[in-house]
Amino acid sequence: MPSSKEPPYRRIVAEIRARIQAGDLRPGDRMPSIRQIAQRWGVAVATATRVMATLRDEGLVETKVGAGTVISTPAGQKRPAAPRRRQDAAPKQALDRKQVLRTAIAIADVEGLDAVSMRRLAAELDVGPMSLYRHVAGKHELVTQMADEAFGEPELPVPGPDGWRAKLELIARLQWRLCRRHLWLPGAVSFIRPLFVPSMMAHTEWTLRALDGLGLTMSTRMREALTLHALVIPVAQSMAAEVEAEQETGVTLDQWRLSQRKRAGELLGSGRFPLLATAQEDVVSDLDGLFEYSLARHLNGFAALVEDPP
Amino acid sequence: MPSSKEPPYRRIVAEIRARIQAGDLRPGDRMPSIRQIAQRWGVAVATATRVMATLRDEGLVETKVGAGTVISTPAGQKRPAAPRRRQDAAPKQALDRKQVLRTAIAIADVEGLDAVSMRRLAAELDVGPMSLYRHVAGKHELVTQMADEAFGEPELPVPGPDGWRAKLELIARLQWRLCRRHLWLPGAVSFIRPLFVPSMMAHTEWTLRALDGLGLTMSTRMREALTLHALVIPVAQSMAAEVEAEQETGVTLDQWRLSQRKRAGELLGSGRFPLLATAQEDVVSDLDGLFEYSLARHLNGFAALVEDPP
DNA sequence: GAGAACGATTGACCTAGTACACTGGGCCGG
DNA sequence: CCGGCCCAGTGTACTAGGTCAATCGTTCTC
Known part of the structure; x- marks a missing residue:
């Protein structure tokens, strides 16, 4: 029995670990979210975050931002089909507006403006459709900014020719x-x-x-x-x-x-x-x-x- | 009792007429369809057609192509709240292409081309969306034909001015x-x-x-x-x-x-x-x-x- | 340690185009 | 008179696309 002097997050970690090992929580199941932990055990979000981090360090759970945390499969046993879809030699850096616009322009150049749908563009960037709305207010503005970007391409000669x-x-x-x-x-x-x-x-x-x-x-x-x-x-x-x-x-x-x-x-x-x-x-x-x-x-x-x- | 020598369609007409006059079938009710008549009385479709035509000639029923036949209201008594939604001084003649195009143009003129959706246009004409496809092959062609119609509006002066x-x-x-x-x-x-x-x-x-x-x-x-x-x-x-x-x-x-x-x-x-x-x-x-x-x-x-x- | 702010993500809703199958009346050849 | 074919109209339903709302993990600030 852990002493009450032990930090709260350790106690919670031990409890959850026990439930996983007992088979109460099975691989693939959703962990309770940070906020649920905080509420259930009556601790702060930061504490629950620490719990999560510890479990992740131990390899018991896997976290995907925005999608929750799931119990990971025991090591040595690999998942059948990786959910990653795209190439990305690029290390999937944080999406930035310019990249969004350039990608959209690339699609439009090849397949026409109609082919530029939010979903399509998001798929090309390997993100969810809604992620785009962080960078552009909507479809309409996306197109406007694409135009702005494209018009910015050529250098306008500063004095220009004579006459x-x-x-x-x-x-x-x-x-x-x-x-x-x-x-x-x-x-x-x-x-x-x-x-x-x-x-x-x-x-x-x-x-x-x-x-x-x-x-x-x-x-x-x-x-x-x-x-x-x-x-x-x-x-x-x-x-x-x-x-x-x-x-x-x-x-x-x-x-x-x-x-x-x-x-x-x-x-x-x-x-x-x-x-x-x-x-x-x-x-x-x-x-x-x-x-x-x-x-x-x-x-x-x-x-x-x-x-x-x- | 009509003799069995009487044509079958006359017998059926008399039967239905009696049911209408008895109040068994009320104004606004749907008549059995031609095929239902044919099946119920064990006659051919053409016979049932004749029954229908006779009843229509007598003014007892009103037929709307594609929508079935309903018992008409006795003359001198008018319907309280017509199920008709739209203006239509026109007696809702069979939809024709020109009418479709003119209506679409009217919508586009006032509310822009985006407002012209198949559903909206159909509602304006008081028909189902699919009915439009009898007259235009699809949205794209609708727009093209709208343009054609609009361009046909002005008369081009035949010799024209000098010079x-x-x-x-x-x-x-x-x-x-x-x-x-x-x-x-x-x-x-x-x-x-x-x-x-x-x-x-x-x-x-x-x-x-x-x-x-x-x-x-x-x-x-x-x-x-x-x-x-x-x-x-x-x-x-x-x-x-x-x-x-x-x-x-x-x-x-x-x-x-x-x-x-x-x-x-x-x-x-x-x-x-x-x-x-x-x-x-x-x-x-x-x-x-x-x-x-x-x-x-x-x-x-x-x-x-x-x-x-x- | 607590909470607000943030970026990402999913699910759901709404609109729109339209394929499919069906019903209904008209018509033609037997 | 009969059987079958055809066209017009309709209702159902599937798909794609744009976007809101709720939620998640993280980080920054008191």
């Missing part, structure tokens, strides 16, 4: 490349409202600076910057839509393509769209060319404005 | 108005790929025709048409995003606005975006002006191309 035209071409092409790499980007944020996406604001600021000294009002400069950004969007969205359509049909891709082509053929062959029928495929599939065309038209139009202000 | 510039301005502004009315439109379809949306193809065809006789290659004309359509999209999307953001926060709108403004203020006040900080709100909120600006720039640039081909 407004070269500068505007540079920023527009840079955004075009950005959207090509991250096809989900145009669908994620409103380009016209760069507010609340700091790295997008940086782009707008850069463009506004490029328009310095042309004698334009601030309103015009702002309109020009927004319009320039806007040129990229629809073209990139088209590209995204196409890729997505191809992916989501999966195995039946060929079949889908066939039916689409057939349907298109029917409509075009119907005689209702004679002009449309003559030009197809070649132009529409060259989205790079389309973007350059619209950029050139716009910049020429803007040049006219600069040279001959109203 | 390419007037024509292009007309079609661009028409699409802009269309998108203002149906804010969900730009998010629903890829403008660059008008394939499979016939009424969108009509717009493109119209635009291509407007570019006739300018000595441009077909590729250039196609690019021009697509670019013109594309001008509308990002601006309209911004408008949609804004409206949506306001709606989805609901009651906490003021709170949300406040926090947004505060956050914007912090970023703008941080000194990182000095130019952006000077021009705000006034320009960005005038989306009509922004659209007109970008259209003017583009058309001027295009004019240069027409006058001086490369």
Whole structure:
């Protein structure tokens, strides 16, 4: 019989150990939680924590944060299927926001924005879905921050090339490349409202600076910057839509393509769209060319404005 | 006692009529189904059908396809609280595709595309969710067809005004108005790929025709048409995003606005975006002006191309 | 030694899309 | 007259996805 001088936590440890060895608690069973111990034996949480730690040191129980403590199987006998799922050469360091965003971006780049579900993202990071909510407020904000992260990727050259035209071409092409790499980007944020996406604001600021000294009002400069950004969007969205359509049909891709082509053929062959029928495929599939065309038209139009202000 | 020479369906009709008049079957009660009649009286389905038709002709019962047949109320006496939920001055004719699309569009116009769920749409039409699948293959196609329907709304003037510039301005502004009315439109379809949306193809065809006789290659004309359509999209999307953001926060709108403004203020006040900080709100909120600006720039640039081909 | 704060985790709830099977009336060939 | 086939509509139910609430072990602070 232990003396009453013995520390309380030792007494409790001995008691629980006895129950385990008696088979009263079997391997795999849930231990009482720290709080339950504290209440049942009338001790503080810290004491119960100590009890837990001692039992764990003795190898009698195994603890998994957030999931409780279970009686471990006796040594020499191994568990059948390890619950660990993922690779992780990385030592599973504490999740951080940046890592979450980069992973989400990686998924979206390859499989589209729709593939980025909280569950999917969590699985990729080898955590529970709810863990993500420590780092982002919700799905919506996740997407916004993904956009912010992506926009922060490229370095904006600090003086930039000479002349407004070269500068505007540079920023527009840079955004075009950005959207090509991250096809989900145009669908994620409103380009016209760069507010609340700091790295997008940086782009707008850069463009506004490029328009310095042309004698334009601030309103015009702002309109020009927004319009320039806007040129990229629809073209990139088209590209995204196409890729997505191809992916989501999966195995039946060929079949889908066939039916689409057939349907298109029917409509075009119907005689209702004679002009449309003559030009197809070649132009529409060259989205790079389309973007350059619209950029050139716009910049020429803007040049006219600069040279001959109203 | 009817003679056995009398046709069986007449005998059954008389029997049922008697039960109705006796109050055994009351107004609103479900009639036995055709198959039940066929089985109970040991006759063929067609015979039972005839019974049904006769009763309906006599005004004793009312039939609703797919929902069974009920005893109708005697004339002059109207139902107290109709189980009908919705307005429907229309006599709830058999659901047709057009009606489905118009209703979906109505929902999307007011509450955004997200509000258009199969369940919501079905409820609005007072049918079960699955009934919709008789008319549209699925959610995705529903949206596509909504777009098609919406694009078909405006009449495209058949010769149109004189001169390419007037024509292009007309079609661009028409699409802009269309998108203002149906804010969900730009998010629903890829403008660059008008394939499979016939009424969108009509717009493109119209635009291509407007570019006739300018000595441009077909590729250039196609690019021009697509670019013109594309001008509308990002601006309209911004408008949609804004409206949506306001709606989805609901009651906490003021709170949300406040926090947004505060956050914007912090970023703008941080000194990182000095130019952006000077021009705000006034320009960005005038989306009509922004659209007109970008259209003017583009058309001027295009004019240069027409006058001086490369 | 006690308790608050924290990050992680599970379970449960709600919404949404839609496959499946069934019922009901209409119609056609025997 | 009969049997069977077809289409429209419906109810059930399964799955996926976003998110709240409760709970767990740990740590930091009095």
